[in-house]
Amino acid sequence: MNYDKIIVRYGDLTVKGRNRGRFERQMENQIKRALAPFEGLTFSKIYGRLYVHLHHEPYERVADRLKDVFGIGSFSPVVTARPELADIQEKAVGLMLKLADRPYTFKVSVRRSWKGFPHDSMEMNHLVGSPVLQAIPHLKVDVRKPDIQLKVEIQEDAAYLYNEVVEGAGGFPFGTNGKALLLLSGGIDSPVAGWMGMRKGLELEAVHFHSYPFTSQQAKDKVIALAQRLSYYAGAPFKLHMVPFTEFQTRLTQLNQDNLMITLMRRAMLRITERLAERYKAGGIVTGESLGQVASQTLGSMNVIGRATSLPLIKPLIMMDKNEIIRFSEKIGTYETSILPYEDCCTLFLPKSPSTNPNLSVVEKVEAGMEDYGELLRAAVKGTETIVLTPDKPVTIPQTGEESWF
Numbered sequence: 001m002n003y004d005k006i007i008v009r010y011g012d013l014t015v016k017g018r019n020r021g022r023f024e025r026q027m028e029n030q031i032k033r034a035l036a037p038f039e040g041l042t043f044s045k046i047y048g049r050l051y052v053h054l055h056h057e058p059y060e061r062v063a064d065r066l067k068d069v070f071g072i073g074s075f076s077p078v079v080t081a082r083p084e085l086a087d088i089q090e091k092a093v094g095l096m097l098k099l100a101d102r103p104y105t106f107k108v109s110v111r112r113s114w115k116g117f118p119h120d121s122m123e124m125n126h127l128v129g130s131p132v133l134q135a136i137p138h139l140k141v142d143v144r145k146p147d148i149q150l151k152v153e154i155q156e157d158a159a160y161l162y163n164e165v166v167e168g169a170g171g172f173p174f175g176t177n178g179k180a181l182l183l184l185s186g187g188i189d190s191p192v193a194g195w196m197g198m199r200k201g202l203e204l205e206a207v208h209f210h211s212y213p214f215t216s217q218q219a220k221d222k223v224i225a226l227a228q229r230l231s232y233y234a235g236a237p238f239k240l241h242m243v244p245f246t247e248f249q250t251r252l253t254q255l256n257q258d259n260l261m262i263t264l265m266r267r268a269m270l271r272i273t274e275r276l277a278e279r280y281k282a283g284g285i286v287t288g289e290s291l292g293q294v295a296s297q298t299l300g301s302m303n304v305i306g307r308a309t310s311l312p313l314i315k316p317l318i319m320m321d322k323n324e325i326i327r328f329s330e331k332i333g334t335y336e337t338s339i340l341p342y343e344d345c346c347t348l349f350l351p352k353s354p355s356t357n358p359n360l361s362v363v364e365k366v367e368a369g370m371e372d373y374g375e376l377l378r379a380a381v382k383g384t385e386t387i388v389l390t391p392d393k394p395v396t397i398p399q400t401g402e403e404s405w406f
């Protein structure tokens with residue numbers, strides 16, 4: 001196809017009156033970052049919309065990448081014409097000829113943003129439609145349900161012709177709604193929750209609790225692979241904080257509070273995460289919980305667990321069915337990794353009959369009886385190692401306490 005540009009329309013942020021400028025700048029940055037591998041592209045901005053000039057870069061591949069950039073409402077590949085009748089007619093015929101290999105119906109809709117153009121929109125619909133009908137004899141006009149809508153937008157310095165509106169990922173540009181920590185397990189749910197959080201404009205850093213050597217190196221690698229996939233959507237280096245949880249978990253097991261084990265573990269996780277949030281200036285915690293899915297995700301459990309932190313707990317999947325979550329994880333490319341069989345720390349320490357309705361005062365009493373609780377918290381935070389991921393670099397695990405770039 002002879003498209004020479006892509007018009008990118010912004011999504012949710014059009015309704016954001018006050019912060020509009022900041023949102024648009026970040027939108028532009030994210031688009032340019034995402035498209036950086038296509039070196040031939042140039043960009044321009046007209047009336048708050050971004051135009052990607054393709055030059056000779058392949059439209060299909062650029063489009064594939066654009067589909068995953070948060071904040072984009074929709075985009076259209078366009079053919080540019082001079083804002084003159086003859087050129088618009090010629091380009092319209094050219095565009096339709098390229099599409100036409102079978103009988104179909106069409107409709108022309110012209111929008112004249114530049115009122116200085118000598119023909120109005122109604123007239124133009126006919127003036128553009130007629131030469132197209134002449135050039136393609138089997139074509140018919142259908143104004144109600146056309147196979148193809150040929151849209152023409154006439155501005156003062158150019159006219160744009162297109163027939164396709166591709167739906168974007170929507171949401172807000174990455175990082176425009178503050179920063180939060182994502183509790184990332186190796187499961188199906190939490191990567192989806194992360195994708196949803198980022199789509200809402202959250203800048204995320206992931207936190208993973210591991211119980212090495214009870215949990216394997218493969219389990220670690222799996223989480224790293226998931227975080228790496230999320231870094232693709234972030235369009236920026238993505239941090240994964242690996243928290244050593246073995247000591248804490250082992251100590252909790254010794255309490256012989258079998259059916260409260262998950263509750264105690266989750267509360268410890270939240271407390272550690274809260275400290276990390278302070279350190280990394282994050283204002284919330286995102287989890288992959290979904291109501292009723294397991295014992296720790298009943299209303300009663302979530303109540304007692306959630307009280308361990310005063311940070312807002314964001315649970316994008318809370319009302320979703322597992323099937324819907326699975327469909328999402330397939331769509332965002334995390335499913336295949338998530339279903340790899342390696343045990344994570346919670347599965348391994350899972351009691352036979354976890355409480356679905358733990359008692360808050362009992363839980364608090366058990367915790368208050370652990371004089372080493374604070375020390376265990378500090379040790380876990382101190383031993384946390386950070387890995388920074390980008391989508392295309394190979395992955396290895398750094399030494400404890402070291403922050404490294406891949």
Ligand code: ATP
Pocket residue numbers: 182183184185186187188189190191207208209210286287288289293294296344345346
């Ligand atoms: P997932 O598929 O995300 O593992 P799940 O349905 O298996 O979720 P749980 O294992 O009970 O549910 O975990 C609930 C949430 O707690 C997860 O979605 C995740 O946000 C967090 N979580 C669980 N285990 C870990 C872990 N080892 N490290 C970090 N976060 C975790």
Ligand code: MG
Pocket residue numbers: 185186187344346
């Ligand atoms: Mg899990």
